[in-house]
Amino acid sequence: MTARYTYTEQELTSLLKSNDRSAFEYLYDHYSSALYGIIVKIVKDEERACDAMQDTFLKIWKNIGSYNPEKGTLFTWILNIARNTAIDKLRVEVKKEKVIKLESVRDGDLSSIAIFNPLPATMDLRSIVERLLPERKLLIEMVYFQGYTHEEVAERLSLPLGTVKSRIRKALQELRYVFAVDAPEAIFA
Template identity: 30%
Template sequence: MLRIAVGDHAAFRTLYDQQSPQLYGLALRLLRQPEIAADAVHDTFVEIWQRAARFDPERGSVGAWLGTLLRYRAIDIHRRTRREESGYERPEEVDRAPDPLDNLESSEQGRALRLCLDTLEPRYREVVVLAFLDGQSHAELAQTLATPLGTIKSWVRRALGALRSCLGS
């Protein structure tokens, strides 16, 4: 990753040759459409090229980091697709409700919750936001994040426990 961070095209090509088949398989499982999966892999490798210097080997392996980048890309695609499938709304009918996270800032409790959310590990924060603000069920979370259902339930339980502890202090 260090070589890629300094612009080494050969190192990037080697990484692509080694990792793209696995990432494509993951993307295909997550997105279930070959063209969209290929786009997600492409976008992920663009992000890798741009963010290689941010890779921290102490936080995990290269493969895990690449998988995480791809999962976030798939989540973005899934959200965008869900919005597009909901259909066109005439401008005067568009919901002008603020983002649920923005609503948290409007009260003291909300500000405290937002601060506590920011202290959670990224995967825990992600499941809380997807479950409670986007309304995804545990099964939908498992599918979106390509993670076993039991793991999702455990993450939600741990996240809620951490939020409870943070808010109680």
């Protein structure tokens, strides 16, 4: 098989599910910086972030068979794995330290290794999130940009967990519409 420089999401997913090494290399080469950026924002420590990054790609490799394109894009799926892995790393530390603060990280706090080179479709993501209804915007920011779990958001904002989940689901539906996620010609590059 000749080396390819871009894949459609469907092609990449198919190759990943067949454990194609070049597809995993492609995935790592094109998305590791984005995932690392999210992980380091959550764990706030480069050593733990490196561990979480390695765990993330192991989980992707082991669980790619469970990815369902009908539930979302491959990038969203791997991003959630990275986010959840980073949160798990924090929880381990919480048990050790008993106290933890989840705060957003300023861009200046990130190392040059964590520079994120976004896809053109996601370049203005924060400004698109800004256009959501205030209660949805806050929840998306807390969950996806600051690393809180749904339960932590519900507790912090004194909202029922069901309300938090439904508002996040509505916000994600709006964002899917903006990005035309269901479009068959959307490519994963």
